[in-house]
Amino acid sequence: EADIYQTPRYLVIGTGKKITLECSQTMGHDKMYWYQQDPGMELHLIHYSYGVNSTEKGDLSSESTVSRIRTEHFPLTLESARPSHTSQYLCASRETGTGVNTEAFFGQGTRLTVV
Amino acid sequence: SQQGEEDPQALSIQEGENATMNCSYKTSINNLQWYRQNSGRGLVHLILIRSNEREKHSGRLRVTLDTSKKSSSLLITASRAADTASYFCAMDTGRRALTFGSGTRLQVQP
Numbered sequence: 001e002a003d004i005y006q007t008p009r010y011l012v013i014g015t016g017k018k019i020t021l022e023c024s025q026t027m028g029h030d031k032m033y034w035y036q037q038d039p040g041m042e043l044h045l046i047h048y049s050y051g052v053n054s055t056e057k058g059d060l061s062s063e064s065t066v067s068r069i070r071t072e073h074f075p076l077t078l079e080s081a082r083p084s085h086t087s088q089y090l091c092a093s094r095e096t097g098t099g100v101n102t103e104a105f106f107g108q109g110t111r112l113t114v115v
Numbered sequence: 116s117q118q119g120e121e122d123p124q125a126l127s128i129q130e131g132e133n134a135t136m137n138c139s140y141k142t143s144i145n146n147l148q149w150y151r152q153n154s155g156r157g158l159v160h161l162i163l164i165r166s167n168e169r170e171k172h173s174g175r176l177r178v179t180l181d182t183s184k185k186s187s188s189l190l191i192t193a194s195r196a197a198d199t200a201s202y203f204c205a206m207d208t209g210r211r212a213l214t215f216g217s218g219t220r221l222q223v224q225p
Contacts, residue, residue, distance in 0.1 A: 033212050043215040101165055104213055106157035108208045
């Protein structure tokens, strides 16, 4: 089992609410990622971080924001949720190391429904 | 998909049969990885094949890579009902993050 945790697993929230999806890893990985995935579809990178105080937007435009104040913690925030934000959000981390051939570890995901 | 295509999109087989999934990608890679995702869950890493490797085995899994054709295949031998899941290839180009294919949904009938 990977030591990367996401909370909550499921969230149903009303339009306009502010939400924060939590992601924590205990493996000491520098690289962390947020992917968005609609059911049965491919993953789209929305945010990534190479380390503390380093965050970048991914390939898929997202209204969410992220922060990386501590190595182990990479929360994602939506200031004002909308029904179009309904999706599954997957957090992942990866060892930096000296080599490039490393695997990613994923959390269990947060399934967000905005009503 | 702009990242990678997998074929077939869905596959239904009987327990004991072999399952083959194919992945095609568009850019040069350092390695290609395969992941499994049970319904509504996160992804779990299965196997990694480097760009200078042509074939790799792990238990009932066999992966091939043809960099000249920019394609890979994942073979699961003697499938079990517990293998039912979605399978994704992921390309590591050395930039930013892994990019994922469109996935193959495998259903293994008991």
